[in-house]
Amino acid sequence: MHHPIASLNGLRVFACFIRGTLLFLAMLITARAMTVEQRRDHLAWMQQNLPAVPEWNAWQQKTGGLPPDFDALRSANFLPDPFQFADGRAVAMPAAWPQRRAEIRELFEKHVVGRIPPKPMLDRVVPLEETKGEGYLTRKVRLEYGPDSKATTEVTVTIPAGRGPFPVLIGSGWAGALVRRGYISASYSGSVDQVSNLPQLYPDFDFATMGQRAWISQMVVDYLFTLPEVDQARIAVTGYSREGKMAMTAAAIDPRVAAVIAGSTGVGGVLPWRLSGERGMGEGIESTTRMFPLWFAPQIRFFSGHEDRLPVDANLLISLVAPRACLMNWGLNDEVSNVWGGEQSYHSALKVYRALGQPDRLGLMRLPGFHGANDQELCLDWLDIQFGRSSRTWTNNLLYPWDFAEWKKRTGETGEFRVSGFESRVGAGASGTAKPVALSSVASVADAEKLSTDTRAAVQWLLGDAPPRLAPGAGGGRGFPGRGPSSTSMKPVANPGQLAPDVAGWVVGRNSIEFGWNDPDRSAADTRRIRFGSGVTGDLYFPAGTPEGAKLPTVIWLHGYSYPLGYMWVYRRDLHPVLALVKAGYAVLAFDQCGFGGRQGEIGPFYDRYPHWSQLGRMVEDTRAAIDALEKETFVDAQRITLFGYTLGGMVALHTAALDSRVKGVVSVSGFTPMRTDTADRNTGGVARLSLQRPVVPRLGLFIGREKEIPYDYDALLAAIAPRPVFVVQPTRDRDATPSDVRAAIERARPAYALHGAADQLGLDEPNDYQRLPAATQDRAIAWMAEHFPKIK
Secondary structure, three states: OOOHHHHHHHHHHHHHHHHHHHHHHHHHHHHHOOOHHHHHHHHHHHHHHOOOOHHHHHHHHHHOOOOOOHHHOOOOOOOOOOOEOOOOOEOOOOOOHHHHHHHHHHHHHHHHHOOOOOOOOEEEEEEEEEEEEOOEEEEEEEEEEOHHHOEEEEEEEEEEOOOOOEEEEEOOOOHHHHHHOOOEEEEEOOOOOOOOOHHHHOOOOOOOHHHHHHHHHHHHHHHHOOOOOEEEEEEEEEEEOHHHHHHHHHHHHOOOOOEEEEEOOOEOOOEOHHHOOHHHOOOOHHHHHHHOOOOOOHHHHHHOOOHHHOOOOHHHHHHHHOOOEEEEEEEOOOOOOOHHHHHHHHHHHHHHHHHOOOHHHEEEEEEOOOOOOOOHHHHHHHHHHHOOOOOOOOOOOOOOOOOHHHHHHHHOOOOOOOOOOHHHHHOEOOOOOEOOOOOOOOOOHHHHHHHHHHHHHHHHHHHOOOOOOOOOOHHHOOOOOEOOOOOEEOOOOOOOOOOOOOHHHHHHHHOOHHHOOOOOHHHHEEEEEEEEOOOEEEEEEEEOOOOOOOOEEEEEEEOOOOOOOOOOOOOOOOOOHHHHHHHOOOEEEEEOOOOOHHHHHHOOOHHHHOOOOOHHHHHHHHHHHHHHHHOOOOOEEEEEEEEEEEOHHHHHHHHHHHHOOOOOOEEEEOOOOOOOOOOOOOOOOHHHHHOOOOOOOHHHHHHOOOHHHOOOOHHHHHHHHOOOOEEEEOOOOOOOOOHHHHHHHHHHHHHHHHHOOOHHHEEEEOOOOOOOOOHHHHHHHHHHHHHHOOOOO
């Protein structure tokens, strides 16, 4: 038996402990909190550097809204963890899920959709019209609800003939297919682009149009519950594009919705904000809040470039639906989405579905084509399965089924860095493996050349064991350099339904400012298509009217993480880099890299075919093969071939230049952060993002926890390129890099350039910006090229 005094003393001690702990945590939070002045400075930066949004400016001036305290928000550069509370505590599943779910919804309302009012009573249903067809009945009514019944919505239902109750799908445009399949079709008036009277009726709630339309769907469900023909346990909601975002929000806030079919939602739906945006060459927070300022709560714009600090994302929105059924649907080359990002949402949310015992209720549907690709019948097949109307099974075919642990187990890779002849030059560690390349004192050109030799050996080891490759022109294969059609003006040649669409032709045909590829700028370029390497197709752009016999300096454009469109770009109103370079007088070769655009299908089986190679290794090989092809083009000056890379493309450019002396210069924009200091405790997420999250360089994953042993780093890589010119653009707000480490790497490499009398050939631009390529930065890079690269004659 416990003594009451002892128990009381124990409680006092425990209370003191709790108070002390809370005080300590408060001190920590205060120590790292942003000041009001810092938040105002960030607002000033946004107003000066981001495109103006009149609606957002008006909101900010009216409310005095400031950016949140980013330092007080946890950073998750990949995805926020569904099993971790905002304060860092673990979520005990499944018992604590209701609490975590409530927190996620609260955070969505706070940061993304705005505060949503409680659902009111449905006051009246006013019949408007009713018509009978052959085998169905269509009824239109007006719902009245809210304060003084001033909120109204028109609903149209189409009910099949026969005995119910019938399942229902709320959406639009599917009535024909639904009635034939024995579903009730329900649709309601309005859109996310339409301003309603709800803000005036609910002035204490700031929900934006996305949240407003999702909130109205609850009233539609209320009405459906009054119909005897409705199976109340089998109500689903669907939408495509902006309505797909809305459908996800509607399902998240209304537990009566049993299933949601989310069609090509892009960001704000099933595609994470933080895995898209400018770094993914697609839509993101900045572009969405600029182009569609009514959709989401204005305060989300503060997270432009700070997506890692947003407490919620698409994986958590899907988790709000769990364990109810959710189908994620998009086109393979859908410009508002990307397969890899969507699959990461799927993997994360699937953990929640599994913990709640319903993993089969989360589905994927990937279709050939661009935005707009959809298959109503296939969607209804999935819905039949979820509603128990079909005994078929659904298979989620992943395009990016990467599992680092499985790769490591299957290959037996250990991270032992052994290269023949290398150990004799730099020595071996205690385990017998070669020591990493170190940029120590380099006193002579001979020292620098030896360092370059060692670096190239280390690079080739990390890139992996490449399969044999025939020399250019050997074997007579079709995959080697050859002429495409004669020079032509750029015209659309796309077929959205084909498995490997002509993405570039489709983009050019769109002639849209959102792709940075609109008239009159595109008229400045002609193009021809060439094939090279192991079946790679590229487009060679050059100034219109280039005279016969001209020899042009040529740039290879190496794109970033653009999964759907490859070397093209969307939601970027600045001139596309290819066109900007052509207007500057260059010929430009652009092609989709392995795993992107028209080549997305290559990466799934890649490591089954080449288990000890790497995606980065294949990219470097393709770039070198592109140089082979350019050397055979009559108007290309083979002595003036340079590389221009963005994010992943910048990494490819630097590695290619280090291995291939034919590269005469490099521009790398947000292309790297030093690997040996890129540890798990950094906000970047560490080298895991290139090995565990993405299969770019699997062998990097073998060094997690011992990053100092990575065989080489970017200082040595830059030194290996010397004295050829390199221009590094490193934004100071880049969340994929540590800018101070990038600067330090360049300074360590600079002596190697100085030995060649070329210290000024290694340039660094540090714009006060996040990871993007605005026109101002692009123009500075091209100006630097004109001054330092082999001159345009």
